[in-house]
Amino acid sequence: MSADGLARARHKMKDAGVPPTAVDAFTRFYGLLESGETGLIAERDITPLTRVPHLADLDVDEKAGRRALAVTAVIKLNGGLGTSMGMDRAKSLLRVRGERTFLDLIAEQVLVARATTGARLPLVLMNSFRTRDDTLAALAAYPDLRVDGLPLDFTQNQEPKLRADDLTPVEWPADPDLEWCPPGHGDLYTALHASGTLTALVEAGFRYATVSNSDNLGAAPDARIAGWFAGTGAPFAAEVARRTPADRKGGHLVVRAADGRIVLRETAQTRPEDADAAADIETHPFFNTNNLWLDLRALAAELERSGGVLDLPLIRNDKTVDPTDPASTPVVQIESAMGAAIEVFDGAVVLEVDRSRFLPVKTTNDLLVLRSDVYRLTEDQRLVATVDAPYVDLDPAHFKTIGAFDQRLPAAPSLVGATSLRVRGDWTFGRDVAVVGDAVLTDGGAPSTVPDGARVGPTGIA
Known part of the structure; x- marks a missing residue:
């Protein structure tokens, strides 16, 4: 390993204007990577998560749901470019129904929920540098979306891809943009904190946030779930759904045997020898929908305590610098998953929902x-x-x-x-x-x- 790999990476990030908190988060993960940490979660070290309350069985008072939704913000992850489908702009700008896009329907879901519940429901997008301009231009068609004092978006951070042989920042003069990558959606928390968006939401009186991917139109604002989450007093909740044979791959929640905490195991964190066990939908019946509920005060307190860097598990992602060229330089991308924060918060809870809350478009x-x-x-x-x-x-x-x-x-x-x-x-x-x-x-x-x-x-x- 190169002795100055981290120093060079930090210097590159600072020169690019990456916020200090994001540099600190990268530094933490770099140390884990350099020490040999892979983020893998062995089957022998976990037990299945099998007992989860179902939304259909909950008795949520309608007034309590409205009160909770009144102090809830809607956060959508909107950094994806849809490159696997040949796109070079935000995937949320894809047409879904007629000429209406994902982003159109998201905006309309929020506006209808406001009209029917009276909630302010700010919509805040986590964009990337590549999705921001097109997205904000499209949202100009919805001038009523903006909530006074709050931004429509904040930008996720970026970090250098690292050469696999020595963990130094890769150089790719043919296309310098390919030297950078997003840090995975676990960057949500650092970006919320570093951008000042979290502080703005809390100061504006918002207590909760519902977070989901912008390509999942099933995750519309829901007063019943908001009321349930507020009633639990939990700092963090994850929505899960029953796996089918089509869901054998993908992240699923399990229980860490060492301390009984619920943790997220992504596909990239599964050992090859555990692949069959992880894919067994009878043993591990729930998959992670990536629909989360956050207590913003609890999140702010934890980020204050940790200096803006949550103790998330590392995900090591081995790629080539040019993803379209398998012969290009092998690199490591340091990533984390936002759902993995479930293990950070004492008292985090899980809720089973049906498939109507999970309608992703990957292909x-x-x-x-x-x-x-x-x-x-x-x-x-x-x-x-x-x-x-x-x-x-x-x-x-x-x-x-x-x-x-x-x-x-x-x-x-x-x-x-x-x-x-x-x-x-x-x-x-x-x-x-x-x-x-x-x-x-x-x-x-x-x-x-x-x-x-x-x-x-x-x-x-x-």
């Missing part, structure tokens, strides 16, 4: 289902499933990027009669197409078209 497969008639849009701007969502598997050679996807699917087909859709080859869908049963389109070796009004089923086009 164009997910986006097609969300755009289709599987979901309907309610008056409060929530997307509600009309049937069980079918399994969709589009040929990544022709549908992976948004540009290619939109070109071949200018209008979403009906999926309410489908149990699955598997497409191989270069297919372009016409309008008013209906997919039924376990539908399959095979690769004919040349670009093909599904005609307007056609039905696609187990034998292809009917």
Whole structure:
């Protein structure tokens, strides 16, 4: 290891204007990384989390829910660029229903909740340097969103990628932007603190925050959950949902055997030899939705005590400096998960919710289902499933990027009669197409078209 790796990284961050608190958080993680810490959580060191209250079983007083929501802020993580789908701007600017984007529906969910409950409900986005300008320009269409004295957004921090061989900051003159990476969404707490947003929220009278990803339209403001959280007196809560075979991968909550604390184990923190046990949905029945509830006073107190640096577990992410070039320099990205803060707070709690609170879009497969008639849009701007969502598997050679996807699917087909859709080859869908049963389109070796009004089923086009 290079003796001056940390010093060089700190100097690079300071020169780039990264806040001192974020530099301190990076310094802590660098020390863990240099000491050989991997962040891995062994199956032998945990026990499953199996007893969790369900939202449907809670008796929450309606007035208590409204009181809690009146002092709740909505925070959305909006730093994602959707690069896996070929995007170079905020994923929240993707169209979801007609011409309306994730960001449109988020704004409308907040405005409707304000109108129906009387709550101020500020919407605050955690942007990245790459998503901020486009996002704020889009939000200009909603001038009533801003709450006096509070920002519409704050910016997550950045840190240098480290060479895997000596942990010095990587140099990549071909594209210096690739020398930097976000610190994972665990940076939420440092960025809230360093930006002054946390102080502004508390001073404006807000006690709680509901936090979720901007690509998850299921996580709309909810007075019942707010009332439950306020009633627990807990400093921190995580929403979890039952795993299905489709959820074998991903973060899940477990109990650390050494001290009985609930902890988050992400996929990157699972040892290869524990992969089968971690994927067992009977043993570990709950996955982390990344919908969190925070007591802002408790968070402010803990950040004050810790100098703005929460004691989060390290996640070591091994990559190449250019993620599109596997032959480029191997690097380590230091990351942390915001859900991992559950182990920081004494008395943290967990709540089971149904799948309607978890509608993420990670691929164009997910986006097609969300755009289709599987979901309907309610008056409060929530997307509600009309049937069980079918399994969709589009040929990544022709549908992976948004540009290619939109070109071949200018209008979403009906999926309410489908149990699955598997497409191989270069297919372009016409309008008013209906997919039924376990539908399959095979690769004919040349670009093909599904005609307007056609039905696609187990034998292809009917």
